[in-house]
Amino acid sequence: MTEEPHSQVQHTTVPVVEPGLTFASVTDKISSIVLKRKTPLGWFIGFAISFALFQLMMLSIFQLVFVGIGIWGINIPVAWGMDILNFVWWIGIGHAGTLISAILLLLRQEWRTSINRFAEAMTLFAVAQAGMYPIFHLGRPWLMYWLFPYPNTMGVWPQFRSPLMWDVFAVSTYATVSALFWFIGLIPDFATLRDRARSKAFQIVYGMLAMGWRGSARHWHRYEMAYLLLAGLATPLVLSVHTIVSFDFAVGIIPGWHATMFPPYFVAGAIYAGFAMVLFLTIPLRRFYGLEGFITMRHMHNMAKVMLATGLIVGYGYVIEAFFGWYSGNKYERYMIWNRMTGPYAGYYWALILCNIIAPQFLWSKKVRGNLLVLWLISIVVSIGMWLERFVIVVTSLHRDYLPSSWGMYQPTGWDWGMFIGTIGFFFTLLFLFIRFLPMISIFEMRTILPAAEVEE
Amino acid sequence: MAEENDDRNEPKREGVDSSDAGSLGRRLPPSPPLYGVMAEFDSPTDLVAAARRTYEVGYRRINGYSPFPIEELSEAIGFTRTSLPLIVLIGGILGGLAGFFMQYWTEVIDYPLNVGGKPPNSWPAFIPITFEMTVLCAALAAVFGMLALNKLPQPYHPVFNAPNFALATRDRFFLVIEANDPKFKHGEVTDFMKGLNARSVSNVEV
Numbered sequence: 001m002t003e004e005p006h007s008q009v010q011h012t013t014v015p016v017v018e019p020g021l022t023f024a025s026v027t028d029k030i031s032s033i034v035l036k037r038k039t040p041l042g043w044f045i046g047f048a049i050s051f052a053l054f055q056l057m058m059l060s061i062f063q064l065v066f067v068g069i070g071i072w073g074i075n076i077p078v079a080w081g082m083d084i085l086n087f088v089w090w091i092g093i094g095h096a097g098t099l100i101s102a103i104l105l106l107l108r109q110e111w112r113t114s115i116n117r118f119a120e121a122m123t124l125f126a127v128a129q130a131g132m133y134p135i136f137h138l139g140r141p142w143l144m145y146w147l148f149p150y151p152n153t154m155g156v157w158p159q160f161r162s163p164l165m166w167d168v169f170a171v172s173t174y175a176t177v178s179a180l181f182w183f184i185g186l187i188p189d190f191a192t193l194r195d196r197a198r199s200k201a202f203q204i205v206y207g208m209l210a211m212g213w214r215g216s217a218r219h220w221h222r223y224e225m226a227y228l229l230l231a232g233l234a235t236p237l238v239l240s241v242h243t244i245v246s247f248d249f250a251v252g253i254i255p256g257w258h259a260t261m262f263p264p265y266f267v268a269g270a271i272y273a274g275f276a277m278v279l280f281l282t283i284p285l286r287r288f289y290g291l292e293g294f295i296t297m298r299h300m301h302n303m304a305k306v307m308l309a310t311g312l313i314v315g316y317g318y319v320i321e322a323f324f325g326w327y328s329g330n331k332y333e334r335y336m337i338w339n340r341m342t343g344p345y346a347g348y349y350w351a352l353i354l355c356n357i358i359a360p361q362f363l364w365s366k367k368v369r370g371n372l373l374v375l376w377l378i379s380i381v382v383s384i385g386m387w388l389e390r391f392v393i394v395v396t397s398l399h400r401d402y403l404p405s406s407w408g409m410y411q412p413t414g415w416d417w418g419m420f421i422g423t424i425g426f427f428f429t430l431l432f433l434f435i436r437f438l439p440m441i442s443i444f445e446m447r448t449i450l451p452a453a454e455v456e457e
Numbered sequence: 458m459a460e461e462n463d464d465r466n467e468p469k470r471e472g473v474d475s476s477d478a479g480s481l482g483r484r485l486p487p488s489p490p491l492y493g494v495m496a497e498f499d500s501p502t503d504l505v506a507a508a509r510r511t512y513e514v515g516y517r518r519i520n521g522y523s524p525f526p527i528e529e530l531s532e533a534i535g536f537t538r539t540s541l542p543l544i545v546l547i548g549g550i551l552g553g554l555a556g557f558f559m560q561y562w563t564e565v566i567d568y569p570l571n572v573g574g575k576p577p578n579s580w581p582a583f584i585p586i587t588f589e590m591t592v593l594c595a596a597l598a599a600v601f602g603m604l605a606l607n608k609l610p611q612p613y614h615p616v617f618n619a620p621n622f623a624l625a626t627r628d629r630f631f632l633v634i635e636a637n638d639p640k641f642k643h644g645e646v647t648d649f650m651k652g653l654n655a656r657s658v659s660n661v662e663v
Contacts, residue, residue, distance in 0.1 A: 161583075169585070169590065170585065212611035214617065220525075222539050453525060455530075
């Protein structure tokens with residue numbers, strides 16, 4: 001991979017964007033990907049593969065609804081298999097997008113500007129995948145509206161003391177707020193595309209989406225206020241969502257789940273997985289579309305550092321989990337942790353330690369953080385590691401709990417894998433469409449960080 | 458919630474040069490009414506300086522247009538207050554109350570159900586949904602409140618008629634003195650704006 005010359009410089013002095021960019025060149029460069037440049041062949045190939053995998057998801061869902069949930073590997077005692085662990089995995093990936101767009105905005109981290117639009121799109125598409133799993137795990141997904149409190153002829157209401165109900169509200173709120181935040185951020189850019197588009201169809205579609213945005217100073221003032229307030233609302237929201245996801249486990253009395261550590265441990269894991277996914281996606285993308293001037297080496301270093309920090313928190317979580325398994329003096333807890341390390345799923349556990357604790361240690365080295373190929377590989381390893389973590393938490397706790405007579409084993413079936421690989425295809429299908437039809441970097445926010453945007457007194 | 462808006466008043470029906478149309482003895486169609494006079498700038502610094510000067514001279518129905526938010530600009534045109542935070546606060550409070558009392562009503566009043574011996578009003582268990590409803594309603598209030606105060610969607614606006622205005626979403630900056638300003642006199646305003654270091658000055662028709 002090519003090394004940018006300034007990656008060797010102290011990166012505190014590296015500018016957020018390449019010097020020499022102007023309002024016009026930023027606008028034209030980003031909007032041309034959508035409007036002018038010929039769609040590259042690579043896009044068609046990538047889209048075709050993703051779309052084919054997406055069809056695998058549709059087939060898996062068809063089979064699931066047609067035959068029933070027995071086509072999955074879940075059974076008693078492991079009734080939460082791939083579906084719930086994939087739900088947690090996907091929603092965790094989404095969290096990095098909100099962190100980048102909301103929390104880093106409140107912390108005034110200017111570098112977030114080049115990657116927030118893309119990360120928000122990733123959030124939205126990951127949440128879409130996550131949302132499907134609990135619904136299809138219901139067994140009778142066509143009755144999912146029973147989860148919402150609506151007056152009905154049966155006269156009953158959902159059970160609001162259950163974390164599963166909290167989950168319904170948390171995930172649907174998260175999806176709604178993420179979509180609103182993303183759309184609000186896009187309005188000024190829709191106006192830019194409307195004014196730049198040459199074809200009538202694009203002018204009309206972007207014109208409708210821009211809703212008549214004209215860059216009025218009064219509008220900008222309220223817009224900035226709304227954006228800031230949304231960021232302030234999204235920040236506690238994102239922390240609450242994974243906290244509530246962890247309550248799905250922690251409120252249960254299964255050994256290994258019933259721990260007060262779960263909320264922070266899950267939130268850190270979510271951010272860790274999410275940043276790995278952002279790196280995994282942006283490294284090829286910036287190279288492919290020549291966006292090195294916008295997404296600079298400074299971004300790569302910063303994201304790698306966030307990944308390292310959250311990885312260390314997650315590692316601390318594993319240590320504490322093992323320590324309290326022993327220190328609790330409770331024989332079920334002790335057996336649970338011993339079973340994780342040496343039982344039938346020990347391979348998953350040690351692979352998880354390797355992926356999530358050992359692999360990120362390389363990120364201490366500035367040289368590794370500057371080597372995009374290695375960074376990219378580490379991001380893949382971490383994504384796999386986080387999937388393994390959820391597998392270990394969900395499956396090893398359930399398959400051997402208090403009563404040895406009810407112990408069992410879990411093995412995912414082909415349909416489990418079909419659905420999982422299919423959702424990856426659906427995720428990439430949406431991402432490819434996003435890259436083609438919407439500006440993947442926020443144009444108006446890029447203008448604000450150019451030196452020329454400073455008003456001289 | 459009275460808030461200053463761009464298009465509160467009807468534009469003044471002042472023709473661009475209707476005065477001499479009659480003297481020629483011909484019946485010309487009436488020239489379109491004027492929305493305002495617009496000056497075009499190259500940089501945010503020029504725009505903000507011009508906006509400050511315009512405000513100092515005493516024009517109040519003025520507005521700036523820029524490709525990105527400029528904090529100094531809204532201050533320069535005297536627009537610093539918005540009721541949006543209040544709307545969001547009200548949205549959040551209503552959402553939180555609705556969230557809690559939805560649970561209270563269903564679990565305590567309408568259909569009390571003993572689950573695990575917990576009291577009907579097990580309020581700690583109701584907090585997560587109360588919180589989520591607070592955030593949801595506050596976020597909806599922020600988005601729809603912002604759009605409503607900005608009167609968006611608004612497909613047509615006179616400023617779109619101005620020359621080069623398509624560049625307001627790229628790299629050009631604009632200042633408008635609207636015709637409904639009490640001090641607005643067409644010739645005077647045009648002359649004043651020409652002295653503002655502007656790239657060009659033009660009329661904006663309704």
